Amino acid sequence: MRVHRAVYVRGLRRHTTYRAATLAGILTNCVFGAINATVMLALFAARPHINGYDAGDAVTQVFLGQALLAVVAVMGPPLELGERVRSGDVATDLLRPVSLLGWWLAEDLGRATFSLAFRAVPTFAVGLVLFDLVLPGDPLRWAATLVSTVLAVLVSFALRYLYELAGFWLLDSRGIWAVAGLLGPVAAGTLLPLPLFPPALAEVLRVLPWASIVQIPAEVFLGKDSLPGGTVLGGLALQACWAAALLSLGAWATGRATRRVVVQGG
Amino acid sequence: MTSVRESAGSAPPSGAGEGPVIEAVGLGRDFVLSEGPFLRRRRRVVSAVSDVTLTVRPGEIVGYLGPNGAGKSSTMKMLTGILTPTRGHLRVAGLEPSRQRTRLAGRIGVVFGQRTTLWWDLPLRDSLALTRHLYRVPAADHARRLAELTELLELGPFLATPVRQLSLGQRMRGDLTAALLHGPRLLVLDEPTIGLDVVSKSTIREFLLRLNGEEGTTILLTTHDLGDVERLCERVVVIDRGRKAYDGGLDGLRASVPAPRVLVVDLASPVGPVRVEGARCVRVEGPRQWLELSDNPAAVIARVADRHEVADLTLREPDIEGVVAALYRGEAAGNRTP
Numbered sequence: 332m333r334v335h336r337a338v339y340v341r342g343l344r345r346h347t348t349y350r351a352a353t354l355a356g357i358l359t360n361c362v363f364g365a366i367n368a369t370v371m372l373a374l375f376a377a378r379p380h381i382n383g384y385d386a387g388d389a390v391t392q393v394f395l396g397q398a399l400l401a402v403v404a405v406m407g408p409p410l411e412l413g414e415r416v417r418s419g420d421v422a423t424d425l426l427r428p429v430s431l432l433g434w435w436l437a438e439d440l441g442r443a444t445f446s447l448a449f450r451a452v453p454t455f456a457v458g459l460v461l462f463d464l465v466l467p468g469d470p471l472r473w474a475a476t477l478v479s480t481v482l483a484v485l486v487s488f489a490l491r492y493l494y495e496l497a498g499f500w501l502l503d504s505r506g507i508w509a510v511a512g513l514l515g516p517v518a519a520g521t522l523l524p525l526p527l528f529p530p531a532l533a534e535v536l537r538v539l540p541w542a543s544i545v546q547i548p549a550e551v552f553l554g555k556d557s558l559p560g561g562t563v564l565g566g567l568a569l570q571a572c573w574a575a576a577l578l579s580l581g582a583w584a585t586g587r588a589t590r591r592v593v594v595q596g597g
Numbered sequence: 598m599t600s601v602r603e604s605a606g607s608a609p610p611s612g613a614g615e616g617p618v619i620e621a622v623g624l625g626r627d628f629v630l631s632e633g634p635f636l637r638r639r640r641r642v643v644s645a646v647s648d649v650t651l652t653v654r655p656g657e658i659v660g661y662l663g664p665n666g667a668g669k670s671s672t673m674k675m676l677t678g679i680l681t682p683t684r685g686h687l688r689v690a691g692l693e694p695s696r697q698r699t700r701l702a703g704r705i706g707v708v709f710g711q712r713t714t715l716w717w718d719l720p721l722r723d724s725l726a727l728t729r730h731l732y733r734v735p736a737a738d739h740a741r742r743l744a745e746l747t748e749l750l751e752l753g754p755f756l757a758t759p760v761r762q763l764s765l766g767q768r769m770r771g772d773l774t775a776a777l778l779h780g781p782r783l784l785v786l787d788e789p790t791i792g793l794d795v796v797s798k799s800t801i802r803e804f805l806l807r808l809n810g811e812e813g814t815t816i817l818l819t820t821h822d823l824g825d826v827e828r829l830c831e832r833v834v835v836i837d838r839g840r841k842a843y844d845g846g847l848d849g850l851r852a853s854v855p856a857p858r859v860l861v862v863d864l865a866s867p868v869g870p871v872r873v874e875g876a877r878c879v880r881v882e883g884p885r886q887w888l889e890l891s892d893n894p895a896a897v898i899a900r901v902a903d904r905h906e907v908a909d910l911t912l913r914e915p916d917i918e919g920v921v922a923a924l925y926r927g928e929a930a931g932n933r934t935p
Contacts, residue, residue: 334730341727345718348759423714425679427731428702590681590695 334429335437342441346449353449356401360454364397367522368462374527382526382533383557387465389524392549394458396521401450402443402480403487403544406516410435410488413495413504431585432578436488443484465553472554475563479548482570486543489577490515496581499588520546526557540577543570616691618783618815619653619676624685625839626671645671647839649685655782658809658816660830664925668839669819673787676817677707690783703732706776710788713768714775715760721771722756725778732779739778746774749804766797773801777808784808786818790825802828823921835924842924851920859913860888860897865906873900884908 346353368390375386384392400406412435415421424431458464467473494511498504516522518541525533525546536542537557547566550558558566626646631638646668653659663669674680675687678694678701687694690704708714715724729739747753750770755763763771769789776784784805790798802825808814820826826833826847833850835843843850860876863885870878875892890897894912901907 334727337727337730341716341719341723344723345716348718420712422674422679422709423707423712425698426677426702426707426714428699429731430699589679589698 335433338434338437339441339444342438343445344441346442346445356450357453357457360397360400360450361457364394364454364458365461367393367397368458382530383555384524384526387463388553388555389527390458390462391464391553392520392524392546394455394462394464395549395552396519396545397458398451398455399480399483399545399548400521401446403483403519404439404442404446404491405487405519405521405541405544407508407512409504409508410439410491410495412492413498413508416495416498417503417505425589430582431589432492432581435492436578439488439491440484443488447480467552467554469554472552472563475567476548476552479551479567479570482567482574483544483548485574486540486570486577489574489581490540490544492581493577493584496584496588515541515544518542519544520549524549538569540573543573615655617652617654617688618657618690619651619817620686620688621649621651621676622686624649624651624672624675624687625683626668626675626680627683644839646675646682646836649836649839649841651834651841651844653815653817655815656809656813657832658805658829659818660826660833661817661819661836662826662833662921663819663836663842667836669836670787672836673709673785673819677701677705677785703779704781705783705785706779706781707785708769708772708776708787708789710769710786710791713760713772715768715771717761718759720757720759721752721763724760724771725756725775728775728778734779738780742778742780743774746777749807750774750800766793766800769793769797769801773804780812781814783815783817786816786820788820788822789818790820790822798822798824805829835921837925850924851915853920853924857889857891858894858915860890860894860901861911861913862886862888862901862905862907863909865908868905871901871905873897873904875900 371389371393372386375381375389379385412421412424412431415424421431424434427434455464467476490511494507495504497507501507518536518539520536520542525536525542528536537546538559547558547570551563551566554563556562559569624646625644625648627642627644630641630643632641633639649668649672661669661672671680675682676689676694678689678696678698681695689701692701692704694701715721716727725743728734729736734742747756750773752767752770752774755767755771758767760768760771773789786805789805790801793801805816805818806829809816816829818825818829831846833843833845833847834841835850843853845853859879862871864871865884867881867884870881871886871888872878873888874897876888876890876897878886879889880887888897888901898907898910901910
């Protein structure tokens with residue numbers, strides 16, 4: 332565990348190196364958030380209620396989505412693992428006396444923590460200034476949102492880890508990212524809250540793991556009864572199940588990958 | 598130097614009484630390649646390593662040589678556990694590498710010259726501090742060993758520099774340190790001096806000799822730099838097309854291929870090609886002549902001096918580069934194993 336803590340701290344610290352990139356990222360999130368929120372306001376001006384969402388809910392979810400975008404990295408950047416599989420540098424990762432999954436999880440949690448503090452909070456704060464966002468009154472719900480965000484990061488990590496691990500078989504994970512980087516954010520509810528989809532489609536998307544990355548945390552924040560079981564706990568349970576299942580799958584696939592490993596390059 | 602391992606500090610380089618550090622019998626690895634245009638791919642099995650039998654004893658420095666594509670890197674990957682052999686028996690530091698990879702990682706140090714284990718964005722110091730947790734080295738041991746390595750490899754001036762700003766030579770010294778902080782019994786180096794200048798190469802070679810001499814660390818290295826081989830390796834293993842072509846001392850390697858010694862004679866005045874028994878004139882430039890020897894040099898020198906006035910002479914050993922090149926071309930007198 333000590334090594335993972337050390338890796339976590341380093342993952343966090345290395346991102347502090349790129350200050351200009353952080354500022355640019357916040358700006359991008361705010362601009363996209365503002366455009367997207369304006370579209371939502373226009374839509375809800377025509378129809379004030381859509382499948383349990385009103386204008387405030389939708390705009391809030393838009394900014395939650397933009398704030399979480401860097402934290403859960405649903406549109407990338409990919410884990411460096413993929414690039415390392417492609418170049419063969421993964422050889423040096425495999426030469427460490429720790430599991431590949433644990434190492435990269437610790438690193439990614441460090442990255443996510445940095446992004447939560449320096450990307451998510453400023454982005455959401457700008458949203459608060461520009462728009463009427465809905466905030467939970469209950470402190471417990473803030474705590475639940477934090478837990479939900481941590482679970483979202485775990486689910487997102489596990490998915491991205493599996494994308495990259497596929498590189499061991501495909502030799503290159505860029506094809507997977509081309510698809511996942513496009514469909515993932517849609518299924519997560521980043522571009523459009525899932526309630527705005529046709530109900531049948533929304534019901535399917537809601538139980539897929541991507542929804543646990545943005546849609547479920549947003550509903551926890553908004554306190555929606557559309558969560559599984561109609562409660563915040565139901566939402567957290569769904570996320571926890573996905574996190575456990577996908578991380579187990581990742582651990583199993585790591586064993587398979589490294590046993591038939593093709594480490595590339597001389 | 599003192600070591601994290603209790604036994605190593607005073608262990609003689611020969612490491613008498615211990616089993617082999619590396620034991621490979623009939624080691625082989627095949628790859629399946631897909632070839633041809635997209636819709637008509639064919640699968641073809643190629644053998645990167647076909648049959649390598651190798652024993653390395655504690656305290657040895659072994660050079661593992663071969664042309665590009667001979668199977669050197671594949672062997673290194675199997676030895677370190679990141680590539681599973683297709684066939685054969687393999688034990689490294691008492692473990693089966695591919696099944697016990699993470700345990701093995703604690704017993705060996707590995708440096709791939711073209712890759713780095715250091716954290717690109719962080720100061721060198723941070724990467725080195727991490728190895729303490731990685732290998733669970735007690736803090737006092739870690740600090741002492743880091744201080745020693747810092748001094749020997751002169752890391753002091755750039756410990757606080759982010760790795761991405763280090764020169765290649767500095768980075769390599771950092772990587773070597775990271776691989777050695779846990780006091781491994783075996784150090785595996787894949788082209789450790791690639792791309793380095795003469796001074797950096799020499800620093801690293803002297804350091805490796807010292808590590809081997811004082812701690813008895815076994816070293817296996819691949820290299821295309823024959824200076825490394827001549828300076829470091831008492832024993833060389835040459836691999837060609839996945840098979841062992843030679844295994845033995847450096848002198849034996851010289852003897853195993855027809856690369857004769859050359860006597861360069863400066864005569865008092867230019868004459869026609871010298872003809873004496875046991876030598877063949879291969880080149881004439883004014884008063885200077887090159888004679889390939891097939892007899893004892895002393896006898897040939899006496900014969901030349903009998904007939905001509907000699908101003909100066911030098912004897913040139915065949916350099917190892919020429920020998921290995923000849924071996925690759927299949928000119929070996931016969932495969933030899935000790």
